[in-house]
Amino acid sequence: MAVDNRLTAIGGDAPPASTNGERPAARVNDLAFKIGTVNGTGSASANGLLRSAIFRMGIPVSGKNLFPSNIQGLPTWYEIRANADGHTARTARFDLVVAMNPATYQRDVEEVTPGGWVMYDSTWPLPRELDRDDVTFLGIPLAKMTVDNFKGSRVRILMKNICYVGALAALLKMDLEIVRGLLNETFAAKAKLLDANQLAISLGYDYALEHFDCPLPVHLETMDGNRDSIVIDGNTAAALGCVYAGATVAAWYPITPSTSLVDAFTGFCHQFRKDPETGRNRFAIIQAEDELAAAGMVIGAAWAGARAFTSTSGAGLSLMSEFIGLAYYAEVPSVFFDVQRVGPSTGMPTRTQQGDIQFAAYASHGDTRHIVIFPANPHECFDFAVEAFDLAERFQTPIFVLTDLDIGMNDWVIPKLEWDDAYRPDRGKVLTAEELEAATGPFHRYLDVDGDGIPWRTLPGVHPNGAYLTRGSGHDRFGNYTEDSEPYADVLARVGRKIDGAAPHLPAPEIRLRDGAKIGLVTIGGCRGAVLEAVEELAERGIDADYMRVRAFPFHPDVEPFLAAHEVNFVIEQNRDGQLRKLLISETDAEKDALVSILYYGGYPMSCHHVMDGLAPHIDIRTPAGSRESAALGAAPHGAAP
Amino acid sequence: MSYIKKPRVHHPGLTRNRLGLTRRDYEGTMSTLCAGCGHDSITAAIIEAFWELEIAPHEVAKTSGIGCSGKTPTYFLKEAHGFNGVHGRMPSITTGAHAANRELVCIGVSGDGDSLSIGMGQFAHVVRRNVDMLYIIENNGVYGLTKGQFSASADVGSTAKRGQVNREHPIDSVLLSLNLGAGFVARSFSGDKEQLVPIIKAGLRHRGFALIDVISPCVTFNDHRGSTKSYQYTRDNYNQLVYADFVPPAEEIATSIEAGNMRSVQMHDGSRIAFRKVPEDYDPTDRDQVYSYIRGRQRAGEVATGLLYVEPAPRDATDAVDFHGIQGTVDEPLSHYPFEDLCPGAEALEKLQKRFQ
Numbered sequence: 001m002a003v004d005n006r007l008t009a010i011g012g013d014a015p016p017a018s019t020n021g022e023r024p025a026a027r028v029n030d031l032a033f034k035i036g037t038v039n040g041t042g043s044a045s046a047n048g049l050l051r052s053a054i055f056r057m058g059i060p061v062s063g064k065n066l067f068p069s070n071i072q073g074l075p076t077w078y079e080i081r082a083n084a085d086g087h088t089a090r091t092a093r094f095d096l097v098v099a100m101n102p103a104t105y106q107r108d109v110e111e112v113t114p115g116g117w118v119m120y121d122s123t124w125p126l127p128r129e130l131d132r133d134d135v136t137f138l139g140i141p142l143a144k145m146t147v148d149n150f151k152g153s154r155v156r157i158l159m160k161n162i163c164y165v166g167a168l169a170a171l172l173k174m175d176l177e178i179v180r181g182l183l184n185e186t187f188a189a190k191a192k193l194l195d196a197n198q199l200a201i202s203l204g205y206d207y208a209l210e211h212f213d214c215p216l217p218v219h220l221e222t223m224d225g226n227r228d229s230i231v232i233d234g235n236t237a238a239a240l241g242c243v244y245a246g247a248t249v250a251a252w253y254p255i256t257p258s259t260s261l262v263d264a265f266t267g268f269c270h271q272f273r274k275d276p277e278t279g280r281n282r283f284a285i286i287q288a289e290d291e292l293a294a295a296g297m298v299i300g301a302a303w304a305g306a307r308a309f310t311s312t313s314g315a316g317l318s319l320m321s322e323f324i325g326l327a328y329y330a331e332v333p334s335v336f337f338d339v340q341r342v343g344p345s346t347g348m349p350t351r352t353q354q355g356d357i358q359f360a361a362y363a364s365h366g367d368t369r370h371i372v373i374f375p376a377n378p379h380e381c382f383d384f385a386v387e388a389f390d391l392a393e394r395f396q397t398p399i400f401v402l403t404d405l406d407i408g409m410n411d412w413v414i415p416k417l418e419w420d421d422a423y424r425p426d427r428g429k430v431l432t433a434e435e436l437e438a439a440t441g442p443f444h445r446y447l448d449v450d451g452d453g454i455p456w457r458t459l460p461g462v463h464p465n466g467a468y469l470t471r472g473s474g475h476d477r478f479g480n481y482t483e484d485s486e487p488y489a490d491v492l493a494r495v496g497r498k499i500d501g502a503a504p505h506l507p508a509p510e511i512r513l514r515d516g517a518k519i520g521l522v523t524i525g526g527c528r529g530a531v532l533e534a535v536e537e538l539a540e541r542g543i544d545a546d547y548m549r550v551r552a553f554p555f556h557p558d559v560e561p562f563l564a565a566h567e568v569n570f571v572i573e574q575n576r577d578g579q580l581r582k583l584l585i586s587e588t589d590a591e592k593d594a595l596v597s598i599l600y601y602g603g604y605p606m607s608c609h610h611v612m613d614g615l616a617p618h619i620d621i622r623t624p625a626g627s628r629e630s631a632a633l634g635a636a637p638h639g640a641a642p
Numbered sequence: 643m644s645y646i647k648k649p650r651v652h653h654p655g656l657t658r659n660r661l662g663l664t665r666r667d668y669e670g671t672m673s674t675l676c677a678g679c680g681h682d683s684i685t686a687a688i689i690e691a692f693w694e695l696e697i698a699p700h701e702v703a704k705t706s707g708i709g710c711s712g713k714t715p716t717y718f719l720k721e722a723h724g725f726n727g728v729h730g731r732m733p734s735i736t737t738g739a740h741a742a743n744r745e746l747v748c749i750g751v752s753g754d755g756d757s758l759s760i761g762m763g764q765f766a767h768v769v770r771r772n773v774d775m776l777y778i779i780e781n782n783g784v785y786g787l788t789k790g791q792f793s794a795s796a797d798v799g800s801t802a803k804r805g806q807v808n809r810e811h812p813i814d815s816v817l818l819s820l821n822l823g824a825g826f827v828a829r830s831f832s833g834d835k836e837q838l839v840p841i842i843k844a845g846l847r848h849r850g851f852a853l854i855d856v857i858s859p860c861v862t863f864n865d866h867r868g869s870t871k872s873y874q875y876t877r878d879n880y881n882q883l884v885y886a887d888f889v890p891p892a893e894e895i896a897t898s899i900e901a902g903n904m905r906s907v908q909m910h911d912g913s914r915i916a917f918r919k920v921p922e923d924y925d926p927t928d929r930d931q932v933y934s935y936i937r938g939r940q941r942a943g944e945v946a947t948g949l950l951y952v953e954p955a956p957r958d959a960t961d962a963v964d965f966h967g968i969q970g971t972v973d974e975p976l977s978h979y980p981f982e983d984l985c986p987g988a989e990a991l992e993k994l995q996k997r998f999q
C-alpha cells in the first residue's frame with residue numbers, strides 16, 4: 001500500500017514541547033530507529049535482518065552502521081531510516097531507540113525524539129535517572145527470555161538480538177513472513193541455527209503483541225518501492241566495477257574503511273575469474289607491506305599493461321603521494337580508490353568525512369594536478385569504477401575515486417546496476433607490435449603527436465622499436481633525461497594541458513533547477529541525499545533552491561555557469577575547511593563572496609538538518625507548518641552535531 | 643664520465659649470437675658515472691650475460707631506484723623498456739610489472755642506500771614474495787650522488803673520505819636475504835668479471851628471487867685507505883669461496899672442472915649450476931650452513947664471494963613456489979588477457995544482483 005506519508009506527517013508532527021505525554025498520530029513508512037549495542041555481540045546480523053526485511057517490504061530504506069575502531073566491547077549503533085519518498089540520508093530524529101548497551105543508555109535515551117519509544121532489556125531495571133516522561137519505555141526481558149529458552153552463553157547473546165528483531169517486527173508491523181523467509185535463506189544449511197533464530201523471533205514478537213499496543217502509530221506498511229532496486233554498499237559496488245572494467249592487478253594494504261573493497265574484489269574474482277579448465281587465476285591480488293609498495297605495484301603493473309588499482313583511505317593516500325607524483329609525471333595510468341575517513345592523521349578511523357578533496361586534487365610535491373571523481377552512492381561507485389580505468393588509460397594519469405566510509409561501508413538502496421555487453425575498455429593511445437614494426441621513425445614517448453596533450457605509449461615486451469626509459473627525473477618530449485630548462489618546461493606544460501583538456505570528458509555535475517530559484521546549493525559525494533532532502537524541505541517552506549552536485553575535478557564546463565547564475569551558492573560538504581569551496585574559488589571565476597560554506601565534519605553521515613541549520617543564519621527560513629526535520633533544527637550546534 | 647655519443651655504425655665483424663645480435667645491441671647510452679666506477683663494470687657484465695644467454699632485449703624489463711645505481715639501466719639494453727622510479731621503491735614497481743606480465747625477464751638494479759636504508763622494507767618483502775627477478779645491489783658503502791655519506795652497508799671502523807669513522811653496525815644483504823628465504827644468493831666484485839658473468843646468467847635463469855650483492859667501489863668517495871669497500875681492500879681480503887659455472891640446458895659440463903670437487907645443481911629450466919670449487923664441508927644448498935660459514939669468514943675479515951647459496955629446483959610443484967606460483971595465476975600474461983574472458987557480462991550481473999535484494 002502506498003501511503004502519502006507527508007500528509008500524515010504534517011498532521012501528526014507537533015512541535016517538541018507539546019508532545020509530552022501525548023500519543024503521536026499515525027505515520028506510515030516514514031520513520032527512523034536506532035539500535036545501540038556492544039560490538040562483537042553479533043548484532044550486525046540482527047540489524048541487517050531488520051534492514052533487509054524492510055527492503056523486501058518494498059520500502060526505501062538505509063542502514064548506517066556507526067561502529068568503533070575496535071573488535072569487541074565498545075559501543076556501536078545501527079540506524080535504520082525507512083522513507084516512502086526515498087529520503088534515506090541519515091536523520092537525527094529517531095522515533096525509536098533499542099537500547100541494548102547499558103554503557104550508552106543515557107545517550108541513547110536522550111536521542112529519542114519526544115513522543116517516541118525506548119526499547120530496553122527489562123531483565124534488569126533501567127536506572128531511574130534515565131526516566132523521561134515525554135517518551136514511552138518498552139521493557140522486554142530479553143536476557144531472561146534467552147536464558148530460559150537457549151543453551152550456551154554465545155547462543156544466548158546472539159539470540160537476544162534476534163528477540164529484539166521479533167519485538168520490532170510486531171511493534172513496527174513488519175511482515176513476519178518476510179522476516180522468517182530471510183532467516184530460512186540465511187540458515188538454509190544450518191537447521192539447528194535456523195530453529196533457534198525462528199524461536200527467538202517468535203519470543204520477541206509474541207511478547208510485544210501481548211504486552212504492548214501493537215503496532216505503534218509510527219509503523220511500516222508493505223509498498224512497492226523497491227522493485228528495481230538493490231541494497232548494496234559502495235565498496236562492494238566499486239569492487240564489482242573493477243571486475244567489469246577488466247582490472248587484473250590489485251595491490252593494497254589493509255585500512256579501514258577501504259578494506260572491504262579489496263575483500264569484495266577478491267570474492268568476485270574467485271567467482272568470475274577462475275580459468276574453468278585449470279582453476280587458475282585471471283587476476284593477481286597483492287597484499288603489500290605498506291601503502292607505498294601498494295602504489296608502486298599498481299604503477300608497475302599499469303606500466304606493464306594491466307588495468308591495476310589500489311584501495312585505501314586518507315592515511316594511506318598520504319603515504320602514496322610520492323608514487324602519485326611519479327605516476328603523474330611519468331604518465332602511468334593508475335586507479336586509486338580513497339574511501340575517506342576522519343582525519344587528520346589517524347583521526348577517527350570508523351567515522352566518515354570528505355577531508356581528502358584538496359589533497360587528492362593536488363597530491364604530491366611539485367606541480368601536480370589530478371583527475372578526481374566523486375561518486376555519491378554505490379550506483380555511482382560501480383559506474384565510476386569502470387569510468388576510472390577508461391579515464392586513466394585515455395589520459396595516462398592517476399585517477400582518484402573519492403568515496404567515504406558512509407558510501408563505502410553502509411547499505412544503500414539504489415537502482416539495479418546495469419551493464420552493456422558492447423562495452424570495451426578504452427585503452428587509450430597504445431602502439432601495437434604491428435604499428436611499431438611498421439614505424440618509419442623512432443618512437444618518442446612524450447611527443448604530443450596529435451596536439452591534444454596526450455602522447456602515445458608502448459608496453460614492455462611488445463616490440464624493440466617501442467623501448468624507452470620511464471623516469472620520474474626530468475625528461476624531454478623524446479623521453480630522454482634532461483636538466484635543461486626548455487625541454488623540461490615543454491613536457492610539464494604539456495602534461496598540464498592534458499589534465500585541463502580532460503575536464504569536459506569527466507562526469508558532468510548533477511544539476512536540478514527550480515523555477516525562480518535565487519540560491520544554489522552546491523555539494524559533493526555522499527551529501528547528495530541530505531541536500532536533496534533539504535531542497536524539498538526548503539520548497540515546502542516556499543524557498544526555491546537550485547541544486548548542483550560536483551562529480552569531478554578538474555571542474556566540468558557546466559560547473560561555472562551554475563555558480564555564476566546565483567547571487568549566493570551554499571557549498572555543502574563534510575570537512576572543516578570548505579575544501580570544495582576553496583577548489584571552486586581557485587579553479588573557477590566564481591566570486592569568493594558568492595560561495596558560502598555549510599560544513600559538518602563530526603564524523604557521522606550528513607543529515608538534512610545539518611543543511612537547514614547551516615542555511616538558517618543566511619536565509620529567512622519561515623517557521624514550518626509541520627516539517628518533520630524541523631524538530632531536529634537547532635538541536636545540533638553547527639559543525640559539531642552528531 | 644663522458645657525453646660522447648656512441649657510434650651508430652659498428653664493426654661488421656662483431657660476433658653475433660643466435661638471435662643475430664652483437665654485444666653492441668645489448669648496450670645502452672654512454673655512462674655518465676665517474677671514470678673507474680665499479681657500476682660500469684657491472685653494466686658490462688650484465689651486457690655480456692644477456693648476450694650470452696641470447697635473451698631478446700625487448701623481452702626484458704629493467705628497473706631501478708635512485709642514486710648512482712639508479713642511473714645504470716640506461717647504460718644497457720636500449721631495446722628494453724626501463725623504469726627508473728623513486729628512491730628505494732624499485733621492488734614494488736618490479737613486483738607490479740611481473741604480476742602484470744610474467745613473460746618479462748625482470749632485472750632490477752639497486753644500491754646499498756636504495757635497498758638497505760630507504761628501501762629496506764620493499765627489499766625484504768620482494769624476497770619474501772619470491773618475485774621472479776634478478777636483483778643486483780651495487781654495493782659501495784656510501785651515498786655517491788650526495789657526496790659520500792655512509793650507507794647502511796658500511797662496516798664498523800670503516801672511514802669516510804674526510805676521516806669520520808663509522809660506528810653503526812652494517813646491514814648485510816647476503817645474510818639478510820638468506821634469512822628471508824631467498825632461493826639464490828650471491829656476492830661478487832665488480833673487478834671480477836670472470837666470476838660475475840656466470841653468476842648473472844644463473845641469476846637470470848633462476849626461477850624466483852635471485853640476489854647478487856656486488857662490491858662496487860666508489861672511486862670518488864670511498865676508495866681511500868681506511869675504507870672497507872675500496873678496490874684495494876676488496877682485493878686484499880677477497881675470498882673466492884665458491885667457483886660456479888652456468889651451464890645452459892643443451893650443453894655438457896666442461897671437462898676442465900676439478901674432479902672430486904664438483905657438484906651440479908639443476909635449475910627450473912633444465913640448465914645447471916656446476917660448482918667447480920667449494921670449500922670442504924661447505925654445501926651451497928644448505929641455507930643454515932651457508933649462513934654460519936659466511937658469518938665466520940666475515941669475522942675473519944674476508945669478503946666471501948661466489949654463488950653462495952642456491953635452492954635446488956623443487957621436486958614437485960607444491961614445493962617452494964615463486965610469486966605466480968603462490969598467486970596461482972594463469973600462464974598467459976594478465977596484461978594481455980582478452981577482455982571477453984575478464985568481464986562476466988550483463989547476464990551474470992543480473993543474476994548476481996539477486997543476492998542484494
